[in-house]
Amino acid sequence: MKTQTTVQQQPAVSSGSPLVQVSGALTAIILFILLAAWLAKRFGLSGKTGSTKGLKVSASCTLGPRERVVIVDVEDARLVLGVTATQITHLHTLPPAPASVDPQPAEPVDFQSLMKNLLKRNGKA
Structure with missing residues (x-):
């Protein structure tokens, strides 16, 4: 008398597995965050950090690979x-810069015009 035993092998990880789905979503989120940070740095959208209320670099000139002359307004x-x-x-030490006459308040820029300007500046439009 023969007895047959059937052993079913399941795949180690199926593409529909919750673990694969969560790992894929997490990887996509991390890549999106890194891409957004790179774009913000590339286009100068990141905020200025530090407490430089009375200090501003008004001009800079490179003289060599690691040398430069900088004019700082205090x-x-x-x-x-x-x-x-x-x-x-x-x-x-230079005398203080003359105060600008009646500075105009900056107008809020909408996203569409900002994107058009960025694309024009990069020569893509």
């Missing part, structure tokens, strides 16, 4: 600084 003067990889040297 509260009551403009400083000309030499910046290298290892040090910052005060070169000269």
